[in-house]
Amino acid sequence: MDWWEAAYLLGLAASLAAGCAAWRRAGKWAWLCGFMATAGCAAMVVHIWQTAGRPPLSGAYESFTLLCLLLNLLAFTALGGDNASRRLAGLTWLAVCLVLLCLLIAPRQVNPDWYQYHYFWNRAFFLLRVAALGFLIHGSLAALVWDRSAPAGGNLLDRSRRFLIWGTALFLAGELAGFYWCLNWLGDYWRWNRNFLESTLIFLVASAALHLPPRLAGRIGLVRTLYAAPGLAGLSLWLIHQVTG
């Protein structure tokens, strides 16, 4: 077995173990398994970098790997601080496990090194897109989880909102990089195709969550649903995108 395949299996198993440990509030085990899951994903990123001579960018294997590394790190941030929640950390690690599971069916191979991957704005677009997705997914999970041991009394909406806004800012930065790449390549920053419409859709869903009228903002169930929507919509569309090409 190649070492990166072993790293993949380590990431998969350790993220599942970390998720279960954190959910059951077994703190030390969560840290240990979380560290192993992060090490597994980091090793996969190193493998991609070694093979292609560039960071992971596009395609299922590369983008899933980078996303999982980011989600691992975000899970650790949920273990401490003002809005600490082991359940949120656990759920984030379970999300890592779910994304890594998709790589059981998707080919685990590095994309051919297309010359455009060496263009700065192309890289900025792909990297910012994955970063934004990571923040939006973590924000979604924070809205969905209910943890009575969390300092805010079970409610992590404050954290969810912060990640939603950061995720949207990163998403817009990625869009700008993508627009500039498209302008310099095809002569226009906008195309009437699925990719551009999909990006706009994700931005609109995130914007809707941030524009709740005061009356609706008091309905906790609705707020949690709307805060969870951008990350879940982004993840679903992204998975569909990877599967259908």
Place this chain on the structure above:
Amino acid sequence: MNKLSSLYLTLYCLAGLALWLAAGMLLAQTQPYMLHMKAMDQTLLRDWLAGPALGQPVVLVWFLVLCGGVGLLALNMAVCTWTKLLPRLKGNGGRLRTWFLAGVHVLMLLVLLGHLSQMGLGFKLESVKLLPGQSRELPDGSLLTVTETHFADDPALLNLSYRQGRASLLAGVFHREKNTASLELSLGGRSQAKGVLRILEPWEADGLRVTLAEFFRDDSQTPPRVGVLLTVARNPLEKLFFASYLAWILVYIYLAATVRKHRLNHLNGDANHES
């Protein structure tokens, strides 16, 4: 005025537009609508509306409804900024966040204005296919000529589909910097400007932007010749769009960094009640 600036209207517009874009995504993957939507990329939308759109009623209706939704959202944003956000500046003049909150909406309006200009101002010609020595007359009367092309790599790499290109035009095989096209812009027989073009390095002259999308191989002659596929466009507000977009993101980042905790306190209270 109250209804026009309402957050309910904002929410309905955003939700409606999201659903409409989802419908657009389905159209963009279904024939023949996929081709009709590709036709929207070929020229300015102003020119598409005046010509090809009339023969593509489904995509035309989808596009017009989309424009209506975006227009209503823009109106809602403008009225809300004018009647709610700007008056707040008087009361909270010293608070940077209040200024930035108004700023993010004004900048979004500028971004939308930039998008509108991209649909109707100047001109755009896409997929202009030229071999060395061939010319194309532009809508402003000037003449664009490809004087020479230089393709250093294997011509077998050309005439591939997008997917084939992504698998074949690899960094070690296709040398972007070495493959060039020389251009000349003239008006009434007089040369106005000359330049060299590469993929991802457009040529700009007097507000005109020429972009080299790809090279192609013309096999009708022996030996085959290499030509270029160009996009020629003039949009006077393009820089405004990018500047507004960048400023918009910077303000967004400021708002993200200073997001207030106490806004959610009432939600936490409600949640505690529920529990």
